[in-house]
Amino acid sequence: MTSWDPIGTALATLLALSVTASAAALLPARIRPRLVGPLLAASGIAGALGGVAALSGRSWRLDLPELLPLAGVQLSADALSGWFLLLIGAVTTLAGIYTIGYAESTGQGPGSRTALLVLPMFTGSMLLVPVADSVPTFLVCWELMAVTSLLLVLTEHRHRAEVRPAAIWYAAMTQAGFVTVLIGLVWLADRCGTDFATIRATAPGWSAAAKAGVFLLCLTGFAAKAGAVPLHPWLPRAHAEAPSHVSALMSAAMVKLGVYGLLRVGFDLLGGGTRWWWLVVALFGAVSALYGIVQAVVARDLKRLLAFSTSENVGIILLAVGFAGLYARSDQPEIAALALAAALLHALNHAGFKTLLFFGAGSVVKATGTRDLDELGGLSRRMAATTAFVAIGALAAAALPPGNGFVSEWLLLQTLLHPGDSGTLLAIGAPVGVAVVALTAGVGVATYVKAVGTGFLARPRSAPAAGASESPVTMLAAMGLAALGCAVLAVAPAVVVPAISQVLAVLRWQPPPVATDAVAVQLTGHTARFGPAWIAVAVVGGVAAIGVLGRLVGRARRRQIAWDCGDGPLTARMEYTATSYAEPLQRIFDDTLAPERDVDVTHDEESAYYVEAITYRQRIPDRIENRLYRPVIGVLGRVGEAGRRLAPGVIHRYLAYMLTALVVVLIAGVIP
Amino acid sequence: MSWVVAVAQMLLVAVLAPFTIGVTKAVRARLEGRAGGRFGQPWRDLRKLLRKPPISPADAGMFFLAAPPVLMATSLIVAFTAPFVTTVGVGGSADLIVVVGVLLLGTVALALAGLDTGTAFGGMGSSREMAIAALVEPTLLLSVFALSTRVGTTSLGRIVEAGASDPARVFTPTSLLALAALGIAVLAETGRIPVDNPSTHLELTMVHEAMTLEYAGRDLAQVEWASAMRLTILLGLLGNLFVPWGVATELSPGWLAFGAVALVVKVLGLAALLAAGEVFLAKLRLFRMPELLAGSFALALLAVLASTILA
Numbered sequence: 010m011t012s013w014d015p016i017g018t019a020l021a022t023l024l025a026l027s028v029t030a031s032a033a034a035l036l037p038a039r040i041r042p043r044l045v046g047p048l049l050a051a052s053g054i055a056g057a058l059g060g061v062a063a064l065s066g067r068s069w070r071l072d073l074p075e076l077l078p079l080a081g082v083q084l085s086a087d088a089l090s091g092w093f094l095l096l097i098g099a100v101t102t103l104a105g106i107y108t109i110g111y112a113e114s115t116g117q118g119p120g121s122r123t124a125l126l127v128l129p130m131f132t133g134s135m136l137l138v139p140v141a142d143s144v145p146t147f148l149v150c151w152e153l154m155a156v157t158s159l160l161l162v163l164t165e166h167r168h169r170a171e172v173r174p175a176a177i178w179y180a181a182m183t184q185a186g187f188v189t190v191l192i193g194l195v196w197l198a199d200r201c202g203t204d205f206a207t208i209r210a211t212a213p214g215w216s217a218a219a220k221a222g223v224f225l226l227c228l229t230g231f232a233a234k235a236g237a238v239p240l241h242p243w244l245p246r247a248h249a250e251a252p253s254h255v256s257a258l259m260s261a262a263m264v265k266l267g268v269y270g271l272l273r274v275g276f277d278l279l280g281g282g283t284r285w286w287w288l289v290v291a292l293f294g295a296v297s298a299l300y301g302i303v304q305a306v307v308a309r310d311l312k313r314l315l316a317f318s319t320s321e322n323v324g325i326i327l328l329a330v331g332f333a334g335l336y337a338r339s340d341q342p343e344i345a346a347l348a349l350a351a352a353l354l355h356a357l358n359h360a361g362f363k364t365l366l367f368f369g370a371g372s373v374v375k376a377t378g379t380r381d382l383d384e385l386g387g388l389s390r391r392m393a394a395t396t397a398f399v400a401i402g403a404l405a406a407a408a409l410p411p412g413n414g415f416v417s418e419w420l421l422l423q424t425l426l427h428p429g430d431s432g433t434l435l436a437i438g439a440p441v442g443v444a445v446v447a448l449t450a451g452v453g454v455a456t457y458v459k460a461v462g463t464g465f466l467a468r469p470r471s472a473p474a475a476g477a478s479e480s481p482v483t484m485l486a487a488m489g490l491a492a493l494g495c496a497v498l499a500v501a502p503a504v505v506v507p508a509i510s511q512v513l514a515v516l517r518w519q520p521p522p523v524a525t526d527a528v529a530v531q532l533t534g535h536t537a538r539f540g541p542a543w544i545a546v547a548v549v550g551g552v553a554a555i556g557v558l559g560r561l562v563g564r565a566r567r568r569q570i571a572w573d574c575g576d577g578p579l580t581a582r583m584e585y586t587a588t589s590y591a592e593p594l595q596r597i598f599d600d601t602l603a604p605e606r607d608v609d610v611t612h613d614e615e616s617a618y619y620v621e622a623i624t625y626r627q628r629i630p631d632r633i634e635n636r637l638y639r640p641v642i643g644v645l646g647r648v649g650e651a652g653r654r655l656a657p658g659v660i661h662r663y664l665a666y667m668l669t670a671l672v673v674v675l676i677a678g679v680i681p
Numbered sequence: 682m683s684w685v686v687a688v689a690q691m692l693l694v695a696v697l698a699p700f701t702i703g704v705t706k707a708v709r710a711r712l713e714g715r716a717g718g719r720f721g722q723p724w725r726d727l728r729k730l731l732r733k734p735p736i737s738p739a740d741a742g743m744f745f746l747a748a749p750p751v752l753m754a755t756s757l758i759v760a761f762t763a764p765f766v767t768t769v770g771v772g773g774s775a776d777l778i779v780v781v782g783v784l785l786l787g788t789v790a791l792a793l794a795g796l797d798t799g800t801a802f803g804g805m806g807s808s809r810e811m812a813i814a815a816l817v818e819p820t821l822l823l824s825v826f827a828l829s830t831r832v833g834t835t836s837l838g839r840i841v842e843a844g845a846s847d848p849a850r851v852f853t854p855t856s857l858l859a860l861a862a863l864g865i866a867v868l869a870e871t872g873r874i875p876v877d878n879p880s881t882h883l884e885l886t887m888v889h890e891a892m893t894l895e896y897a898g899r900d901l902a903q904v905e906w907a908s909a910m911r912l913t914i915l916l917g918l919l920g921n922l923f924v925p926w927g928v929a930t931e932l933s934p935g936w937l938a939f940g941a942v943a944l945v946v947k948v949l950g951l952a953a954l955l956a957a958g959e960v961f962l963a964k965l966r967l968f969r970m971p972e973l974l975a976g977s978f979a980l981a982l983l984a985v986l987a988s989t990i991l992a
Contacts, residue, residue: 556746593808
């Protein structure tokens with residue numbers, strides 16, 4: 010090689026560091042996390058730098074024909090790979106720093122040898138997925154990522170019984186998704202060639218029906234990986250039961266690879282297809298966004314809430330991708346580019362705030378041992394820094410200005426406002442899209458107010474919450490860096506516009522019609538404009554000025570107990586819990602959620618008019634799971650039971666099977 | 682120049698806000714056969730409260746302290762940038778999605794403060810407020826969106842300007858649907874009858890008041906003032922979107938003075954209308970609210986559909 014090759018160097022460094030990190034997991038328990046964490050962070054930095062290099066317009070290709078039997082390994086990086094390399098690399102870096110404090114030095118749970126051994130393999134294989142350049146390489150990396158993440162979900166299976174069913178759901182769903190992607194891509198490879206460059210060249214000449222088949226198969230698998238409804242049941246389980254740094258990696262980075270796969274196969278390899286492909290994607294997105302957020306708002310478990318919010322955000326991204334495809338197929342290249350830019354930006358924003366929120370949830374679980382919002386509360390005094398970081402993440406996740414989530418939703422709403430003259434489908438579809446995004450945002454705000462308000466504020470509702478103490482400094486540092494990333498994306502989203510233009514150039518699309526200066530985002534050709542930096546400065550400056558002015562001019566603040574009706578101090582039992590907080594919204598969405606309630610009233614022995622105790626139990630089952638999956642699981646179970654009767658342990662029966670099989674094969678061989 | 686105008690517009694809204702509340706209270710009292718206070722009474726109440734010390738509950742933290750300034754700041758930002766007096770320059774530069782978002786930020790700050798007090802009332806008000814906001818914000822966004830499609834931009838200044846220059850745009854089926862939806866959303870957002878009753882302190886019905894129960898002195902003054910500004914802002918936007926005449930489309934002193942007078946007339950007129958309407962209505966049961974709000978959401982969706990299909 011004559012000139013220096015930054016992408017190749019970065020990827021080689023990344024792999025070397027991942028392997029070293031895995032090797033470091035074999036050291037004694039006390040020093041293990043302190044070595045694996047920094048090495049993992051360094052590998053993430055290498056990955057992110059490789060991504061930046063790829064985003065600067067460089068391309069890179071490497072062919073290793075001897076590495077895998079039959080197919081070999083082909084790697085290459087373009088700007089689309091670069092965007093996801095950057096995203097995953099950044100999340101990996103933060104997760105590495107977080108691991109130092111999070112993985113206990115007792116060698117249990119996340120600090121165990123297996124967990125720390127597999128963690129760098131997981132991040133390494135995730136970082137290889139976007140640079141895979143042929144069908145076999147892509148499938149191998151994809152499967153490696155699935156298997157390593159499954160092992161990580163199982164980390165705490167000895168501590169909690171719920172981990173195993175969660176892992177089984179995850180394994181089943183991710184493998185089923187893999188099978189559909191496998192069939193789709195192998196079909197594609199069979200007809201159009203194995204490496205991506207050949208497919209790109211030959212796919213346009215292939216039959217449209219077959220391309221649609223490949224697209225639908227791949228979409229199913231990628232949507233399952235992305236956690237889109239109705240392929241989501243693994244997600245709230247796996248995200249909730251995995252250790253929190255793994256939840257962050259899965260939710261912020263891994264599900265985005267579903268989006269990457271969709272973009273790579275749909276737009277790049279198959280060349281965009283027809284309008285109904287993208288209508289299906291948009292419908293997936295709309296259903297995921299609404300169902301995800303309605304489930305999130307009633308969730309009691311903090312990590313389950315965050316997991317359903319992942320489904321919701323993936324829905325928003327898919328909605329944007331779907332509309333990008335619809336606009337592109339309706340000869341509206343400008344708005345299509347804007348929609349795809351919104352999707353890419355939202356993917357990055359979601360990675361930022363969801364990493365932060367899962368880290369925050371991890372700190373809470375570590376400090377209190379519970380994820381149940383009804384048992385938490387009072388953490389704003391005991392864990393002030395964590396509370397502040399979670400509040401920043403929640404601001405972004407609720408898509409409120411001046412958070413970074415607001416910027417990408419603003420862009421998405423702008424694209425939906427300009428359906429142009431693109432036919433009836435978009436004239437109806439775009440307003441419905443606006444309604445979906447608006448309703449999702451509205452319920453999303455309630456979700457995060459509930460998460461922060463009942464989880465962190467006022468008085469603690471249980472002894473563990475009362476005894477909570479702040480997390481180690483490395484965990485806070487990881488959260489601080491994630492918050493900083495969110496702040497940069499919130500105040501200066503303009504910095505990523507050139508990178509997005511490069512990504513769109515890979516797909517042979519025009520750059521998004523966004524003109525940016527230092528402070529404002531403006532759509533060229535339209536008058537829509539807003540200045541995220543101005544809003545941030547105005548809100549922060551205004552609040553500070555009003556607060557300081559009040560303190561300088563007005564009288565000093567006094568502290569008193571809140572009015573308790575003269576009946577002794579208020580107790581934590583009088584506070585609103587997460588369940589009671591979501592009750593009005595649960596009532597509104599009663600038909601969708603169909604909660605199961607169980608009220609037991611115990612009467613006094615003396616008289617039935619006096620009530621001694623009321624027990625109220627409520628469970629909100631996932632209806633899609635019950636209606637869609639339980640019947641399938643039931644049928645499969647019965648088929649399995651029936652299959653047992655074929656093998657009763659009688660040798661004669663087995664000999665008969667063999668004879669029959671032989672005869673069938675012979676007959677099949679004779680018939681031409 | 683345009684900065685000075687924007688600051689003046691912000692101050693006008695801030696000064697006008699307590700009078701808006703004063704007008705609603707006075708009109709209501711007169712119609713109910715009571716003497717009632719004068720138009721300036723809310724200003725005197727604010728002056729009294731500002732002199733008193735703020736009191737924090739023992740269990741409350743930063744969120745309780747931060748909410749009144751956040752509420753004030755968000756209201757002032759909207760008053761600074763949205764087209765009330767003029768559609769030109771900084772004073773007319775606001776984007777409608779940003780306006781809805783910034784107002785929602787204030788709502789969220791107060792909802793978190795309600796929870797931060799640790800009292801049952803605070804949590805109750807907060808929970809109800811967020812349930813209502815979850816349905817109102819989409820309606821607000823959607824109905825203004827319906828008006829924006831005809832202009833092709835989300836800039837509130839351009840939308841109002843287009844209405845002022847071409848009155849035929851204002852009287853369309855889209856506008857009427859959007860007006861109905863936006864009207865209900867404004868009532869819900871500002872906590873008026875039939876969604877919330879600003880003069881009740883009964884636990885069965887109270888929403889906004891329940892969150893502010895623990896505030897006293899300067900804090901309470903800020904919360905009340907900011908709430909009055911939110912009412913003024915939303916009435917002003919309603920007025921300028923559907924009756925855009927009088928708003929200054931150029932930055933000359935004469936136009937600006939006329940714009941300011943027009944704003945005062947529109948806001949106080951709508952406030953009087955609101956109060957008169959409230960006399961004849963009863964507050965809805967809390968759990969009948971979703972029907973009303975879902976209805977207004979459906980109207981807003983119809984408005985947007987009408988705007989794209991009929992366009």
